[in-house]
Amino acid sequence: MSSNPQRLTIMKPAQEATTGHAAEGSLVLVGVNHTTAPIEVRERLSIPATRLADAVRTLVHLPGIREGLIVSTCNRVEFVTYQDASHGQANANLMRFLHEYFAIPADDVEPHLYEFRDREAIRHLFRVASSLDSMVVGEPQILGQVKESYAVARQVGAVAGTLDPLLQRAFAVAKRVRTETQIGSSSVSIASVAVDLARKIFGSLQGKTVLLVGAGKMSELAARHLIQQGATCILVANRTQEKAALIAGQIADQISMQIANNNPHAIACTTEVIPFEQLHQQAGRADIVITSTGSEQHLFSRAHGQRFLERRRNRPMFFIDIAVPRDVDPGMNEVEGCFVYDIDDLQQVAAAHLADRSRESAAAENIVSAEVEKYQQHLQSLESVPAIVTLQQNAESLRQAELARAEKRLATLTPEQKAAVDALTRSLTAKLLHPQIIDLRKKPE
Amino acid sequence: MTLLWLRLAVLLYGVAALAVLPAALYDRPRWRHLAVPCAVAAALFHFVSLAETLNAAHHRLPVETHEVQSLLALILGLAFLLVYARYRSVSIGIFVLPMAFIFAMLAAFRPGQETFSAPIRTGWIFLHIVLLLAAYGALVVSLLASLLYLIQERRLKSKSARRWLPPLDTPLETIDQIALKMLLFGLPCMTAGLLIGSVIAQEDYGAKYFGDPKILLTFGLWIGYVAMIFIRRASGLRGRRAVYLSSFVILVVLFVWAANQFSAVHRFATP
Numbered sequence: 264m265s266s267n268p269q270r271l272t273i274m275k276p277a278q279e280a281t282t283g284h285a286a287e288g289s290l291v292l293v294g295v296n297h298t299t300a301p302i303e304v305r306e307r308l309s310i311p312a313t314r315l316a317d318a319v320r321t322l323v324h325l326p327g328i329r330e331g332l333i334v335s336t337c338n339r340v341e342f343v344t345y346q347d348a349s350h351g352q353a354n355a356n357l358m359r360f361l362h363e364y365f366a367i368p369a370d371d372v373e374p375h376l377y378e379f380r381d382r383e384a385i386r387h388l389f390r391v392a393s394s395l396d397s398m399v400v401g402e403p404q405i406l407g408q409v410k411e412s413y414a415v416a417r418q419v420g421a422v423a424g425t426l427d428p429l430l431q432r433a434f435a436v437a438k439r440v441r442t443e444t445q446i447g448s449s450s451v452s453i454a455s456v457a458v459d460l461a462r463k464i465f466g467s468l469q470g471k472t473v474l475l476v477g478a479g480k481m482s483e484l485a486a487r488h489l490i491q492q493g494a495t496c497i498l499v500a501n502r503t504q505e506k507a508a509l510i511a512g513q514i515a516d517q518i519s520m521q522i523a524n525n526n527p528h529a530i531a532c533t534t535e536v537i538p539f540e541q542l543h544q545q546a547g548r549a550d551i552v553i554t555s556t557g558s559e560q561h562l563f564s565r566a567h568g569q570r571f572l573e574r575r576r577n578r579p580m581f582f583i584d585i586a587v588p589r590d591v592d593p594g595m596n597e598v599e600g601c602f603v604y605d606i607d608d609l610q611q612v613a614a615a616h617l618a619d620r621s622r623e624s625a626a627a628e629n630i631v632s633a634e635v636e637k638y639q640q641h642l643q644s645l646e647s648v649p650a651i652v653t654l655q656q657n658a659e660s661l662r663q664a665e666l667a668r669a670e671k672r673l674a675t676l677t678p679e680q681k682a683a684v685d686a687l688t689r690s691l692t693a694k695l696l697h698p699q700i701i702d703l704r705k706k707p708e
Numbered sequence: 709m710t711l712l713w714l715r716l717a718v719l720l721y722g723v724a725a726l727a728v729l730p731a732a733l734y735d736r737p738r739w740r741h742l743a744v745p746c747a748v749a750a751a752l753f754h755f756v757s758l759a760e761t762l763n764a765a766h767h768r769l770p771v772e773t774h775e776v777q778s779l780l781a782l783i784l785g786l787a788f789l790l791v792y793a794r795y796r797s798v799s800i801g802i803f804v805l806p807m808a809f810i811f812a813m814l815a816a817f818r819p820g821q822e823t824f825s826a827p828i829r830t831g832w833i834f835l836h837i838v839l840l841l842a843a844y845g846a847l848v849v850s851l852l853a854s855l856l857y858l859i860q861e862r863r864l865k866s867k868s869a870r871r872w873l874p875p876l877d878t879p880l881e882t883i884d885q886i887a888l889k890m891l892l893f894g895l896p897c898m899t900a901g902l903l904i905g906s907v908i909a910q911e912d913y914g915a916k917y918f919g920d921p922k923i924l925l926t927f928g929l930w931i932g933y934v935a936m937i938f939i940r941r942a943s944g945l946r947g948r949r950a951v952y953l954s955s956f957v958i959l960v961v962l963f964v965w966a967a968n969q970f971s972a973v974h975r976f977a978t979p
Contacts, residue, residue: 460864463880466882576942596865599947612867
């Protein structure tokens, strides 16, 4: 179902297109992604957002390139072009652009390149926009990135009659895939799984208190995710008080910066450092506890959980234990109202979600195939328009000629009768042409 | 005129008894601004009524049953007001005000008097039935929500996606809120339903009605309902124990329902 990229070793001249584009132009997609190129190659081809407009402008100024779009993300760099079929050097120019613009020797990049043409290019674009070609299938960022690339290309006038409707359709396909399948419904990163679980327990995280015990990148990331979802109080505890103050300060600074930048997801949030010796007295204040210390012993036992719950009048508590060895006694999960997830549990949930996405991707591929077919038919119907117009014009000329020939014989008719004859011949012509027009729309060749 | 003051007092006790529920049990202190003035006005009308009754009877001590019942109701109403004046607490009103209502109502309505016209009476009976059924319905929904809470809790604790369980996206706290809110909705319905039913019963049967085991069980159910809300709110009871508690009260409801088959004074009409 998926379209495997064709590795480019030698650039071949454009094959005759199967879509009917051949007469005018050909859709060519060339690029590298996480499956074909290592990070060392991808980062050399990567185009920062600030230089994207300039790169697209340069691309469409190449001889033989009519329209162009560049999608540049951390996992892929792709060049979508609509080329003159009559210009045999268009693809060669595109390759030269790659080498010159990025100053990369051909041997370094060509083994990693893939190329899709016409129908397969459409399919690939639909798959990319629908996040079926992403490293994490179903991740939502790619659609936004393709939209941004499209906006830039449109701004510089690099997309028009061919790429514009194609991109619009790609966005519609991506939306359909998201709506009709569960491909993006579950989280697959540890931090977002933790947030999802917290939401399953508490619903809205608005006003919730998060306790961060120890320091660690993943725990800080999870805390930031929780803040974005509405948590309004962050407590930080660390064996080293200075380190705790530093983490609290960093979180506070980041939130202030987001608020200053009018980030719609930024929410006013208070941070507070609590002395490590008071951890067990204060922990009951937190709805969510994220622990990632290097302690050899459990920091929180089952008895602690029972005490916290008593103090909280049985309001649930969620422990996210990212530490290895674990900071929270697994037995605490048996206390009613305490939910304990360690790193393995979170990874297990993430893996299950990933498997769900893989299952859903089959349904998504079907949607993409159907949409590619529909788009092909749409293109074909567009290509048959000139022939249909010619046919209709010829028929109309014949009709007018016949009416003119019979003018003398029809001279005795009243204006109403003449109008009736006119309508009759018009209707007859249309009915005679109808099967041929249908046939032309189906088989434009 | 004496009876009018007393009936007005009964009405005001009823309003106060309903208003005190959110004030005392639901963390809605503003409702005391309705409960307390109603209780004050009720006590005032009640006092006037009792004074007039005793004056008309030419004795100063209440000696008749209705006079004693009326005085007892007044004492209960005043006790509530005194406690409120001293401690600013309305909690005692949850029980005291309905009792004041019942005793005042025993004195205010006499069996066979037909105080209300037939359509009004039908309307009261309809309201009585609807309110009690709403209360029972709320209780059942609350139990179901508590069971869902249990399922969702188990699912989250088991950490593995159990395919045999249907997907349940409602968060635990939301389910808990549904369970509690249903109970909070049901209690005023049950209280109002019982108060209205008491007035109708008093008109038909008099005080003997309240000695029937089915009726006593119904009042027991009301006390159980109040206790359940109090326990849930005080201790934050959820999950398994909330299911046990709700199940117990539902069991009492079933007994009350079944008692309709045996009660001498409160039976379902035969088709």
